[in-house]
Amino acid sequence: MRIDILTVLPELLESPLNFSIVKRAKDKKLVEINIINLRDFTNDKYKSVDDYAFGGGAGMVMMIEPVYKALEKLKNEREYDEIIYTSPDGEKFSQKMANQLSLKNNIIILAGHYKGVDQRIRDYLVTREISVGDYVLSGGEIPAAVITDAIVRLIPGALSDEQSALSDSFQDDLLAPPVYTRPADFNGWKVPEILLSGHTAKIESWRHEQSEERTRKLRPDLSNDE
Numbered sequence: 001m002r003i004d005i006l007t008v009l010p011e012l013l014e015s016p017l018n019f020s021i022v023k024r025a026k027d028k029k030l031v032e033i034n035i036i037n038l039r040d041f042t043n044d045k046y047k048s049v050d051d052y053a054f055g056g057g058a059g060m061v062m063m064i065e066p067v068y069k070a071l072e073k074l075k076n077e078r079e080y081d082e083i084i085y086t087s088p089d090g091e092k093f094s095q096k097m098a099n100q101l102s103l104k105n106n107i108i109i110l111a112g113h114y115k116g117v118d119q120r121i122r123d124y125l126v127t128r129e130i131s132v133g134d135y136v137l138s139g140g141e142i143p144a145a146v147i148t149d150a151i152v153r154l155i156p157g158a159l160s161d162e163q164s165a166l167s168d169s170f171q172d173d174l175l176a177p178p179v180y181t182r183p184a185d186f187n188g189w190k191v192p193e194i195l196l197s198g199h200t201a202k203i204e205s206w207r208h209e210q211s212e213e214r215t216r217k218l219r220p221d222l223s224n225d226e
Contacts, residue, residue, distance in 0.1 A: 001155060002032045005144050006070050007111040008049050008062070010035045015201075022149055024214060025158040033148065038062075050114050056092050059115030067110065074108060083108045083126045084147070085117065086140030090129030093147060095192040097130070101147075102154035103167065111140035134179035173222045177210035 005013060013035050016022075026029045039047040043065075050060040073082065081104035091097070101107065110117070110126060122129065132143040152158055180191040194206045215222055 001030070001102075001152075002034070002106045003109065003148055003151070004034045004074055004107070005109045005111060005148070006036050006038055006067065007139075007141055007144070008038050008113050009139060009141055010037050011112075012139070013111075013145055015144075016145040017148060021153045021158055025152050025155055028157060030155050030157050031152050033152075036070060036074075038066045041073075043068040055113065057115075061115050062113055062117040062121070064118040064120050064125075067117065067125065071108065071125055078106055080106045080108050082128050083110065084126055085110045085122060085126040085129045086112050086132070086143040086147070087116075087129045088124075088131050088134070088136050090131040093130050093132045093143075093150070095150075098147075098150040098154060102151045107151075109144045111144045113139040113141075132167055172209040173215070174216045175219060175222075177207040177214065 007013060017033055017035070018026075022031075022033070026033060038049050044046055049062055049066050051063050053059070053061045074080070082101065084107065086109065109119070130143070130147060132146050137143065180195060184191045184196060192206070194203060197203065
């Protein structure tokens with residue numbers, strides 16, 4: 001799998017994409033992640049990627065030309081399954097969406113910045129817009145890292161225990177059950193006896209019941225998702 005991220009601040013992505021599971025997946029050649037500086041596709045000596053909005057208004061806007069040039073270069077090299085723009089008003093990112101994207105071969109993520117991007121980028125160049133939540137960040141680099149991390153950990157071989165991803169929260173629209181480790185009794189706070197029983201079927205049943213109960217209590221909205 002290949003993920004190309006277009007950004008005006010590549011430094012913001014270097015750290016989160018070079019540690020832990022994502023780094024391990026890169027080292028194992030399971031995924032190739034390229035951080036592409038949009039300033040490399042500008043014409044002026046200042047490497048400008050933003051300008052004032054027509055009609056006035058607060059804030060600067062990402063220009064279409066550097067984005068168009070970067071996308072054209074990449075698309076001339078290979079076919080892409082999705083060209084994603086990180087936007088506060090995009091589709092809400094979910095585990096289901098991460099599952100779907102993890103099956104793709106080539107993805108581009110355009111990290112938005114400033115007041116937003118020229119609307120023509122959204123109208124003609126991207127195939128999908130994704131939001132990581134109902135709030136505004138300083139830029140789309142952090143959402144791009146979030147989306148990338150969620151996708152990469154689902155690639156077969158990225159996790160040392162591939163079954164682990166199947167029991168994560170939000171798989172099957174359920175939160176994960178509570179987990180415990182040694183010691184079994186700490187300050188009088190005890191691990192549920194069922195987990196010490198060794199009875200696999202009963203333990204799995206208990207875990208499923210706990211997942212359903214936690215979901216009903218903490219995230220009742222998940223049961224309403226289509």
